Amino acid sequence: MIYPLRKIFILLALITFSTIDGYSQPIDSSKSVKSISITFDDLPLNIAHYVSTEEMKTIVERLISKIRAEGMPVVGFVNENKLEVDGTLDVQRLNILKTWLDSGIELGNHTYSHKSANSVPVIEYERDIIHGEKIIKGLMVDRGMKLRYFRHPFLMTGRSMAVNNEITKFLVDHGYTVAPVTIDNSEWIFSAAYDQAKKKGNTSLMMIVGQEYIKYMKAKLQYYERQSEKLFGRQINQILLIHSNRLNSEYFTILCTMMKDLGYKFTTLEEALKDTAYSSPNTFTGRGGISWLDRWAITQGKTKEFFADEPRTPRSILQLAKVDSE
Ligand SMILES: [Zn+2]
Numbered sequence: 001m002i003y004p005l006r007k008i009f010i011l012l013a014l015i016t017f018s019t020i021d022g023y024s025q026p027i028d029s030s031k032s033v034k035s036i037s038i039t040f041d042d043l044p045l046n047i048a049h050y051v052s053t054e055e056m057k058t059i060v061e062r063l064i065s066k067i068r069a070e071g072m073p074v075v076g077f078v079n080e081n082k083l084e085v086d087g088t089l090d091v092q093r094l095n096i097l098k099t100w101l102d103s104g105i106e107l108g109n110h111t112y113s114h115k116s117a118n119s120v121p122v123i124e125y126e127r128d129i130i131h132g133e134k135i136i137k138g139l140m141v142d143r144g145m146k147l148r149y150f151r152h153p154f155l156m157t158g159r160s161m162a163v164n165n166e167i168t169k170f171l172v173d174h175g176y177t178v179a180p181v182t183i184d185n186s187e188w189i190f191s192a193a194y195d196q197a198k199k200k201g202n203t204s205l206m207m208i209v210g211q212e213y214i215k216y217m218k219a220k221l222q223y224y225e226r227q228s229e230k231l232f233g234r235q236i237n238q239i240l241l242i243h244s245n246r247l248n249s250e251y252f253t254i255l256c257t258m259m260k261d262l263g264y265k266f267t268t269l270e271e272a273l274k275d276t277a278y279s280s281p282n283t284f285t286g287r288g289g290i291s292w293l294d295r296w297a298i299t300q301g302k303t304k305e306f307f308a309d310e311p312r313t314p315r316s317i318l319q320l321a322k323v324d325s326e
Helices: 004-021 055-072 091-103 123-130 134-142 161-171 187-199 203-232 245-260 292-299 313-322
Strands: 034-043 074-078 106-110 238-243 265-266
Touching: 004 292, 055 091, 055 123, 055 161, 055 245, 074 187, 091 106, 106 134, 106 161, 134 187, 187 203, 187 238, 187 245, 187 313, 203 292, 245 265
Parallel strands: 034 074, 034 238, 034 265, 074 106
Antiparallel strands: none
């Protein structure tokens, strides 16, 4: 039998203990840590078709130096046709691609010519996957690395489960892991607007686009944090997609500072994919190349209200970029 006084003491001790250590409220460590893996698409440079090889070199070197300064692990997805000039492999462009690898950045396959799984026959898409590894596979083997990640161009994964499954099986059979994206965004529109402002020689307009870009990305991150909380009751390991372009070569440090201020730690893609969220059912076959968080939500039958308040690209940016809609 416990004496009343002793009972009170034990109760007090328990209350104190639970107050100090949160004993009675187990802490979900995943809630207190936000992690994000950063991936770059369209290497060596997204805007390869309208810049000179010399300019490409300058932009890529500037971007890589910013990535290195952050000391973060990123994966860059390559379109090998961007190594060509007039249909022929350009040695200088190939050397630019090598600087990514030689800076310790892992490469992934993003198909040879950026075709959409929604608009070409599966056989043609599969050919573009194989064509897309022709050079990078060897470059990675030379450096003791294995080509292991694949990213769907436009994030489009096929208009039927049959197509989706066939491509997935093909990728698995060829040793690939799909690199999904949870923080999807319209950064490419900001990039186009930024380059238009540069073309006009308008540096103050370039600065406005840069500032709007950071503001927009912050809102997007916060939006997907809310979606993660609503779907999983916690912050999942997020995967961000941005592109190798001029805008990021100038704003990547500011972008990273903003993410760090939001509480993000940078992680590898491999680590991010260990989150069980990535095994969630996904039967999405819609037209859009959308976030995997949206795919999981749609698969669960979430309705329009679930996706309310998603940040949009400002009209002024769309107009400057000469893009009709997101
Ligand atoms: Zn792409």
